[in-house]
Amino acid sequence: MADATAWVSFFSPIPSPSFLYFHQPLLATASEGxxxxxxxxxxxxxxxxxxxxxxxxxxxxxxxxxxxxNLPPVLGELVGGVIVGISALNLLVFPEASADSTSSLIxxxxxxxxxxxxxxxxxxFGTQSEIISVLAELGVVILLFEIGxxxxxxxxxxxxxxxxxxxxxxVVAPFSAGTAGLVYLFNVPxxxxxxxxxxxxxTSIGITAKVLAExxxxxxxxxxxxxxxxxxxxVLGIIILAVVASLAKxxxxxxxxxxxxxxxxxxxxxxxxxxxxxxxxxxxxxVKEMKTRGQVLVTAITxxxxxxxxAAAIGLEAILGAFAAGLILAETDxxxxxxxxxxxxxxxxxxxxxxxxxxxxxLSVLDPTVPSNREGLxxxxxxxxxxxxxxxxxxxxxxxxxxxxxxxxxxxxxPRGEVGLVFAGVGAASGALSEATEAAIIVMVILTTFIAxxxxxxxxxxxxxxxxxxxxxxxxGASQGAAPVEPGVNPxxxxxxxxxxxxxxxxx
Numbered sequence: 273m274a275d276a277t278a279w280v281s282f283f284s285p286i287p288s289p290s291f292l293y294f295h296q297p298l299l300a301t302a303s304e305g306x307x308x309x310x311x312x313x314x315x316x317x318x319x320x321x322x323x324x325x326x327x328x329x330x331x332x333x334x335x336x337x338x339x340x341x342n343l344p345p346v347l348g349e350l351v352g353g354v355i356v357g358i359s360a361l362n363l364l365v366f367p368e369a370s371a372d373s374t375s376s377l378i379x380x381x382x383x384x385x386x387x388x389x390x391x392x393x394x395x396x397f398g399t400q401s402e403i404i405s406v407l408a409e410l411g412v413v414i415l416l417f418e419i420g421x422x423x424x425x426x427x428x429x430x431x432x433x434x435x436x437x438x439x440x441x442x443v444v445a446p447f448s449a450g451t452a453g454l455v456y457l458f459n460v461p462x463x464x465x466x467x468x469x470x471x472x473x474x475t476s477i478g479i480t481a482k483v484l485a486e487x488x489x490x491x492x493x494x495x496x497x498x499x500x501x502x503x504x505x506x507v508l509g510i511i512i513l514a515v516v517a518s519l520a521k522x523x524x525x526x527x528x529x530x531x532x533x534x535x536x537x538x539x540x541x542x543x544x545x546x547x548x549x550x551x552x553x554x555x556x557x558x559v560k561e562m563k564t565r566g567q568v569l570v571t572a573i574t575x576x577x578x579x580x581x582x583a584a585a586i587g588l589e590a591i592l593g594a595f596a597a598g599l600i601l602a603e604t605d606x607x608x609x610x611x612x613x614x615x616x617x618x619x620x621x622x623x624x625x626x627x628x629x630x631x632x633x634x635l636s637v638l639d640p641t642v643p644s645n646r647e648g649l650x651x652x653x654x655x656x657x658x659x660x661x662x663x664x665x666x667x668x669x670x671x672x673x674x675x676x677x678x679x680x681x682x683x684x685x686x687p688r689g690e691v692g693l694v695f696a697g698v699g700a701a702s703g704a705l706s707e708a709t710e711a712a713i714i715v716m717v718i719l720t721t722f723i724a725x726x727x728x729x730x731x732x733x734x735x736x737x738x739x740x741x742x743x744x745x746x747x748x749g750a751s752q753g754a755a756p757v758e759p760g761v762n763p764x765x766x767x768x769x770x771x772x773x774x775x776x777x778x779x780x
Contacts, residue, residue, distance in 0.1 A: 312396050315386060319400035322378045324624075326363045327404075330356045331623035344725040346482045349623050351722075353630020364631040366401045373397035404628060409590070411618075411625035412478045416591040417576045418618045419481040419499065420598015421611050422490050425545070428500050428599070431493065434673065435500030438666045442501060442685050443508045446472035446662025453654055454709075460651075463516075464699070464709045468651075470512045471695035471713045472659050476687045476721065477502035477591070478625065483725045484684070489732055494677050497670065498684035505685070506589055507537040513695060536586045541596060544579055548600030556604050569613040572601055633718055637711040648711030655716040660686055680731045687724035692717035 334352030335345035356363040358371060363378055365371040373379040373393040378400075383393050428435070451469030454460040460468070480502055484490040490499070511533045555575065559567050576597035583593035601610060639645055667682030696713040699705040705713070 312392055312399075315382060315388060315392070315396045316399045316403070318386070319378060319382060319396050320403050322381070323364055323400060323404050324407075326356050326378070327353075327624050327627045331627050335623075344483045344486050344729055346479060346486065346626055347722065347725040349626035350479075350630040353627035354633055354635065355630075356627070357631025357633065359633060359635040364404070364627070366405065366628075366632055367398060368632060404624070407621065408625040408628040411621035411623070412591055413576070413580055413594045414573075414614070414618050415478055415482065415622045415625065417573075417594040417598045418611075418614050418622075419477075419485065419490070420595040420600075421602050421607065421614060422485065423496065423499060423599060423602065424491060425599045425603060428496055431497045431500055431673075434670045435497050436504060437669050437671070438497060438501035438681060438685065439504035439508065441669050442475065442505055442663050442666040443473040443512070445665060446658050447512070449662055450655060450658045453658065454651070458651060458654070460709060463704050464706060466516050467695065467699040467704055468655060468709055468713055470509075470516045471688065471692050471699075471716070472655065472662060473505065473512055474509045474688045474692045474695060475502045475505040475663070475685050476692075477506055477595075479687045479721060479724065480684050480728070482622070482626075483728050487729055487732055489680075493673060494680045494684070494732075497676075497681055501666070501681075501685060503541075503592065503595060506592060507541070509695075511537070516699075533587060537588055537592075540583060540586060540588060541592065544582070544593070544596045545600060548579075548596070549603060552600055552604045555601070556606055559606060566613075568606055568610055569617070572597075572606075572610050572614075573617075575601070629721075634714065635718070637714050638718075644707055645711060647708040649715065651708060651712035652715035652719075655712050656719055659688065659716050659720050677731065680728065683724065683727045683731050686727070687721045688717045692720070 330352030331349045334348030334350075334355075336348070338348030338351075339345050353364070355361060358365050358375070361377065362371075362375055365376045373383075373390070373396070376397060379388075379393050379397050382388055382396070383390075388396065447469045449469075450472045451465045454465035454468055455462060477499065480498060481490065484495045484498065489495045511530060515530055555571065559571055562571070576594045579593035579597045580590040581593070583596075584590040601607065636642075637645055637648060640649055663685040664679070664682035666685055667678035667680065670676060670678055670681060692713065696705070696710055696717065699710065699713070
């Protein structure tokens with residue numbers, strides 16, 4: 273400080289203004305910080321690139337293995353994330369798991385090859401984690417936009433009453449059973465029990481929708497009811513989360529916040545769909561007038577991002593906005609063209625979301641040899657039973673749909689996924705959850721997320737098998753490919769007639 277001011281005074285005949293004495297060190301510090309950030313920028317990019325390489329490798333390897341053993345590829349992406357994440361290889365770790373740069377093999381690799389200092393490594397690690405998390409959120413936004421495009425708005429409206437019943441039962445049943453059981457059977461304090469019960473209400477629309485799309489059941493009646501109920505579950509889950517978070521912080525529920533969330537969710541979903549249907553002709557006209565490449569995709573994604581932003585800005589989930597945008601644009605004559613162009617984008621971004629969900633999952637809470645985990649495992653067993661039964665029963669509340677696969681609807685509501693982890697994270701951050709209760713919630717989220725995809729495929733396959741058996745029972749000889757025989761017709765003559773060319777049979 274003294275040397276610097278003497279240097280200034282020597283070269284300046286005019287005394288230096290007094291503010292230089294105070295601001296010069298601050299400016300120097302700011303310059304040093306800017307220089308450090310500039311030096312770290314290439315390393316941040318390198319860390320992100322390495323992370324994406326790990327993510328895409330894990331997602332494709334896991335997905336291919338599961339596809340070859342007749343399991344949903346999304347399950348392979350989740351398992352691949354677990355393997356490269358905090359539970360196994362530590363290639364992809366995040367600060368949320370109480371990890372730092374020393375826990376990441378990617379950061380250790382960069383330190384050994386690029387000569388990063390520990391301080392610089394921590395800075396790069398934090399920035400890299402944020403970027404990957406944002407890309408994961410973009411992935412689920414694009415996924416829900418794609419699901420909205422593949423959904424039928426008229427069908428969703430038609431099954432709306434059934435979806436609403438499924439959603440409400442899927443919230444009330446597990447919440448009440450879980451909260452009451454923890455309080456009266458395990459003597460858990462009321463606030464932690466409410467948090468755990470609230471975590472049971474969630475449904476991961478992203479995971480369920482991806483599995484339904486993979487098995488070709490997204491546009492079925494069961495698929496539309498599941499998607500509609502999952503969307504409503506998401507809205508109800510946000511409201512419940514806001515209520516229990518307020519309860520944990522202040523000890524009381526702010527009714528005005530609850531009313532605001534309910535009204536804003538309803539107004540947003542209904543209003544965006546109505547306004548979007550009014551504006552969709554202008555969207556088509558705009559696209560037709562554009563001459564640049566990618567006009568359909570870029571314009572549609574921009575519209576989806578606008579609705580996602582509005583949803584996030586009013587306290588809802590951004591994925592609801594993306595889903596609403598997909599529903600709206602599915603009503604236009606650009607639907608098929610847009611679906612074809614969105615699929616490659618979804619193939620790139622969506623796996624990031626599922627691998628990140630798996631990577632953030634800490635399986636160490638399942639280790640029974642750790643004494644602190646045992647209480648959590650006991651609570652987890654109870655929560656898992658309630659989580660499964662509380663959602664499966666929702667399928668049997670569907671009314672007015674003869675022949676529908678009610679078990680598939682209930683199973684489709686089981687996975688909690690990232691939504692359940694959000695409840696656990698908020699509860700832990702607020703200090704409301706004990707280590708045992710937090711561990712129990714995490715175990716419940718892990719198992720319901722992993723068992724739902726294969727179960728969903730299994731129940732749909734069983735329904736197809738039953739339908740096939742019924743058909744083969746009606747048509748004698750159908751298994752050999754023979755045509756049904758009419759009464760009073762000789763089977764040999766019928767077989768010869770079936771082998772004739774169509775023109776000959778028509779002449780006969």
